[in-house]
Amino acid sequence: MVQTIFSDTIVALSTPPGAGALAVIRLSGPAAIEITATVFSKKGLLTAPGHSLHYGTLRDPETSQLLDEVVVALYRNPRSFTREDVVEISCHGSDYVVRQVLALLLRKGARLAEAGEFTKRAFLHGAMDLAQAEAVADLIASDSAISHRVALNQLRGGFSQELRALRARLIKFAALLELELDFGEEDVEFADRSGLALLLAEVRGVVGGLLRSFELGNVIKNGITAVIAGRPNAGKSTLLNALLREERAIVSAIPGTTRDFIEDEVSLEGIRFRFVDTAGLRDNPADEIEAIGVSRTRQRVRQAALLLYLFDLTEVTPAEVRSEIEALTEGLHLPVVAVGNKTDLASPETQASFMAAFGRAAQPVPLVLVAAGPKQGLDALQTTLLAQVRGSDLENTASATIVTNVRHARALETAAAHLAAVQAGLDTNRGTELLAADLRHALAALGEITGEISSEDLLTSIFTEFCIGK
Numbered sequence: 001m002v003q004t005i006f007s008d009t010i011v012a013l014s015t016p017p018g019a020g021a022l023a024v025i026r027l028s029g030p031a032a033i034e035i036t037a038t039v040f041s042k043k044g045l046l047t048a049p050g051h052s053l054h055y056g057t058l059r060d061p062e063t064s065q066l067l068d069e070v071v072v073a074l075y076r077n078p079r080s081f082t083r084e085d086v087v088e089i090s091c092h093g094s095d096y097v098v099r100q101v102l103a104l105l106l107r108k109g110a111r112l113a114e115a116g117e118f119t120k121r122a123f124l125h126g127a128m129d130l131a132q133a134e135a136v137a138d139l140i141a142s143d144s145a146i147s148h149r150v151a152l153n154q155l156r157g158g159f160s161q162e163l164r165a166l167r168a169r170l171i172k173f174a175a176l177l178e179l180e181l182d183f184g185e186e187d188v189e190f191a192d193r194s195g196l197a198l199l200l201a202e203v204r205g206v207v208g209g210l211l212r213s214f215e216l217g218n219v220i221k222n223g224i225t226a227v228i229a230g231r232p233n234a235g236k237s238t239l240l241n242a243l244l245r246e247e248r249a250i251v252s253a254i255p256g257t258t259r260d261f262i263e264d265e266v267s268l269e270g271i272r273f274r275f276v277d278t279a280g281l282r283d284n285p286a287d288e289i290e291a292i293g294v295s296r297t298r299q300r301v302r303q304a305a306l307l308l309y310l311f312d313l314t315e316v317t318p319a320e321v322r323s324e325i326e327a328l329t330e331g332l333h334l335p336v337v338a339v340g341n342k343t344d345l346a347s348p349e350t351q352a353s354f355m356a357a358f359g360r361a362a363q364p365v366p367l368v369l370v371a372a373g374p375k376q377g378l379d380a381l382q383t384t385l386l387a388q389v390r391g392s393d394l395e396n397t398a399s400a401t402i403v404t405n406v407r408h409a410r411a412l413e414t415a416a417a418h419l420a421a422v423q424a425g426l427d428t429n430r431g432t433e434l435l436a437a438d439l440r441h442a443l444a445a446l447g448e449i450t451g452e453i454s455s456e457d458l459l460t461s462i463f464t465e466f467c468i469g470k
Contacts, residue, residue, distance in 0.1 A: 010113035011105045020093030032085045035108045050076030083125035116466025130451025144270035150402045177436040217404035223272030230310035232280025235341040239372040240277040313340040318358040335388045344371040411445045418442035
């Protein structure tokens, strides 16, 4: 048994609220087993071993009212999720039963848990670090094989181990620099500057790689918004329906049918894409409503992560398509895929000629030819879309460390800035005191990720994002 830091016992529903076959109510704290024993029918719970299951009934001892037949799972400190005594009561999933059981446990001395408090206790008792604790929430929210794999890797400590190794090596040099400050009057140099420069180059390379992975990590975690834009009647709504495999948008031969956004999500090989169908772009809208739609389309493009510029292969030239894409994306750092539609109406010679002319431009833009109506060429389009969001890297996520958390990315940016300052200090023979200060700031930023350096405000901000029972 290890000494825990909390004197109270918390309780919460750990399964989703609402009627179901079963519900799990979790208690954690020094009195978790004792509280359960007062309302559980079977004797011997107080002396039962951990990791054991017990079938019986729950009854209010004051009124003798039978509440439910349950299975009680017992986990003893420290071999539990929170490293406290933990009890999990599996009861029938009736809302009424759950409310009655919770009310009874609260009357017997438990306190209703705050959001994320079970995981917070696990962190504070050293069962996991802060990055692993955040991975618990990511794992619960994962909705694809890739997001599940990345969250599980972080939960098992892959990211944390990499950071700890970096910090441990930097700490050795930081200690030597601090030692130099203690002996400042004797003008001695304990920290080998050439060795520090080599270590900095290596650490900055790793930190830079982690920062670059955030672009992919953000896509894995949050998906990507892809706006479908182009001239009226180019087939944007038809393409949206084809990608979603359902009739989501109204399709008409009348130009300007789409006046507002129509959007929906689809998963392509584990990556969530939110496709947005927009009003057709033209310089002279037919009426005020269409003009508003065109304006909103341009605004939506500026907010997108990816642009699918759709055009009718039979009506425009390669030069016109490039000119329209450049005008629409001027001043934006926006990946673009040019999609030529209606290949079923264009001859093979026309398609080959268009592709050859389009590919001769100085700035390459991926071009895919499709027939959205008969759903031809969609596989090639999906492959191109995945490549635009670094799909080639997705196969390596099983072993690679991918940063998916904004807080982690901001801390890595801070660490990178201070490491760059240390390097600049070495290059200009800056004083030991300034080198040590920047190195301390870099170490602090890396420590914030795993929680080795944390504040109560930071912990509150993180764990309130969890569900109550976790």
